[in-house]
Amino acid sequence: MRLNPTTTTLLTFACLLLAACSGSNDAKRDPEMASAQRIAAHMAFLADDLLEGREAATRGHEIAARYMASQFQALGLEPAGDDGSYFQRVPLLQGERLADGARFELIRDGRIESLAFETEFLPGVNYDQPEFALSAPLVFVAQGVVAPEFDHDDFAGVDLKGKIAVLLGGAPARFANDPRAYYSSGREKMAALVERGAVGAIFVSDPTREKKSPWARGAANWARPGMRLRAPDGTALDTFPQLIATASISADAASKLFAGADMAADAVFAALDAGTLRSFDLPGTVLLAGRARISNKESRNVVARLPGSDRKLAAQNVVFGAHLDHVGIGAAVNGDAIYNGALDNAIGSAVMLDAATRLVAEGTRPKRSIVFVAVTAEEKGLLGSEYFAGHPGIEGTLVANINMDMPVLLTALGDVTPIGIEHSSLKNAVESAAKTLGIALSPDPMPEQVVFIRSDQFSFIRRGVPAIYLKGGTAPIHADVDGKALLDGFLSSHYHQPSDDLSLPIDYAAAARLAALNAAIGRNVADADKAPRWNTNDFFGERFAEQ
Ligand SMILES: [Zn+2]
Numbered sequence: 001m002r003l004n005p006t007t008t009t010l011l012t013f014a015c016l017l018l019a020a021c022s023g024s025n026d027a028k029r030d031p032e033m034a035s036a037q038r039i040a041a042h043m044a045f046l047a048d049d050l051l052e053g054r055e056a057a058t059r060g061h062e063i064a065a066r067y068m069a070s071q072f073q074a075l076g077l078e079p080a081g082d083d084g085s086y087f088q089r090v091p092l093l094q095g096e097r098l099a100d101g102a103r104f105e106l107i108r109d110g111r112i113e114s115l116a117f118e119t120e121f122l123p124g125v126n127y128d129q130p131e132f133a134l135s136a137p138l139v140f141v142a143q144g145v146v147a148p149e150f151d152h153d154d155f156a157g158v159d160l161k162g163k164i165a166v167l168l169g170g171a172p173a174r175f176a177n178d179p180r181a182y183y184s185s186g187r188e189k190m191a192a193l194v195e196r197g198a199v200g201a202i203f204v205s206d207p208t209r210e211k212k213s214p215w216a217r218g219a220a221n222w223a224r225p226g227m228r229l230r231a232p233d234g235t236a237l238d239t240f241p242q243l244i245a246t247a248s249i250s251a252d253a254a255s256k257l258f259a260g261a262d263m264a265a266d267a268v269f270a271a272l273d274a275g276t277l278r279s280f281d282l283p284g285t286v287l288l289a290g291r292a293r294i295s296n297k298e299s300r301n302v303v304a305r306l307p308g309s310d311r312k313l314a315a316q317n318v319v320f321g322a323h324l325d326h327v328g329i330g331a332a333v334n335g336d337a338i339y340n341g342a343l344d345n346a347i348g349s350a351v352m353l354d355a356a357t358r359l360v361a362e363g364t365r366p367k368r369s370i371v372f373v374a375v376t377a378e379e380k381g382l383l384g385s386e387y388f389a390g391h392p393g394i395e396g397t398l399v400a401n402i403n404m405d406m407p408v409l410l411t412a413l414g415d416v417t418p419i420g421i422e423h424s425s426l427k428n429a430v431e432s433a434a435k436t437l438g439i440a441l442s443p444d445p446m447p448e449q450v451v452f453i454r455s456d457q458f459s460f461i462r463r464g465v466p467a468i469y470l471k472g473g474t475a476p477i478h479a480d481v482d483g484k485a486l487l488d489g490f491l492s493s494h495y496h497q498p499s500d501d502l503s504l505p506i507d508y509a510a511a512a513r514l515a516a517l518n519a520a521i522g523r524n525v526a527d528a529d530k531a532p533r534w535n536t537n538d539f540f541g542e543r544f545a546e547q
Helices: 007-021 025-029 031-046 059-074 177-184 186-195 207-212 215-219 265-274 342-361 383-390 426-437 457-461 483-493 508-527 539-544
Strands: 087-108 111-114 121-123 131-140 164-168 200-204 226-229 245-249 280-306 316-323 328-333 336-339 369-375 397-403 415-419 467-472
Touching: 031 059, 031 342, 031 508, 059 280, 059 342, 059 369, 087 121, 087 131, 087 383, 121 280, 131 200, 131 245, 164 186, 164 280, 177 186, 177 539, 186 200, 200 280, 207 265, 226 383, 245 280, 280 342, 280 383, 316 342, 316 383, 316 457, 316 508, 342 369, 342 508, 369 383, 369 508, 383 457, 397 457, 397 508, 415 426, 426 467, 426 508, 457 467, 467 508
Parallel strands: 131 164, 164 200, 200 245, 316 369, 316 397, 397 467
Antiparallel strands: 087 111, 087 226, 087 280, 121 245, 131 280, 280 369, 328 336, 415 467
16 A cells, blocks of 8 residues: 555645755745755755665664764754763674574474474574573463553463563553553563563564554564663673573464464454453464574664753753664565664664754753764664663763654644653643644554553653654645554555655645654743643653652
């Protein structure tokens, strides 16, 4: 399915192109059009095939990083990286999964049934033990979620000790959106499995997930390397060495895994949809084996600072962030193997640059300092932001994060979706900025996508820093456009595909408005009497903020 741009969008787009070609006389008269042109220009560079999809620790990403640094320099922002430069080195370990040696064998009643590599299963990469083989009994643990505040325990009544846990993704739909997001995180799940003595994990895909993102499409890129942060001693950070073997399997392959069990795979998927999952032991054992090539890599965050004007408040840093990396080169689709990541996230990087341009142009410096960081390795698991949030290397404290990631701006919009607004006093800054600019705020149209933990703001939230993340809206200005359908169409057809490129009908005017809003929010936060605070009894504030 292709997106169906309306005539209006095409006209806006054509006007922008014409303005860009005709020496931008119109832009001189209209600062918003000038902003749209700047964003279009940044994206034209960052999403070009020349940058080969900007995968972390590749030459394409290095070129993109150099571009961001040059733009920061041109704006007169201070370098805030290592050794007085704009660059912060991020030490990484790269893990390349090898097909040779991968095995998934179900052993029941003396019979062995093998799942097929790629079409049915993919082994995980073990950064602590690159070559692994594990044979153990199985236990199904629903979605692997324990949430006392919702009186929910997927591990009740089952014993995980010495077993391979079989689990589904996500968290129960009855949870509120953000706790649901938090409990969906793989990190939380693996920590819970390890705490209960599991030695392996099998992540089972499901039909609903595969309707949006077919197993075969993801699995085709099985050779794309994964990454972890590298500790000074050379080991991987944030791993779970107790989980010796991990694997993912397709929804189809689940029928083999659940054959002869308390519930067949179809019944399990139906219970997932109905919210009535329960845990049970599975018959037989599984032999899981895999191999990976682990190597040292390095990539770079790009960091710049607009120093605050207030002598005291300048040590409080408001951090704008956008990930610059994408997923690189991969399996070809319709003859195209370059995953340009125009919306994911050349647009967020461009919007951040434009917000910086606006803040600098305002002339009066904000009271607090504003830091701009183009982070690497978001696509590898929020690694660049994790590293920056843990080692900012900047004088003072981080008081807020404003993240820009993949706003889907494919038509003129009257609204934006502020993710995380209900958690902190950042709400005031967002609401007043939106009101001034005449932009409506809409609720998250797809809470099941759990985006609050899926982008870089989560690295800051985990360190107690209040964060906000603006997504494009779903309320088109033109009544004949279905905003939700445009968003769904992007997610199902172009997200993490080579077709997320500049041929999409990107609405640069909408991007300019988003930049204006982000800049205004940053200004509000930087000039406010008090630094942002988590709300009382807030879910994330209680978990992560220093009391
Ligand atoms: Zn992405």
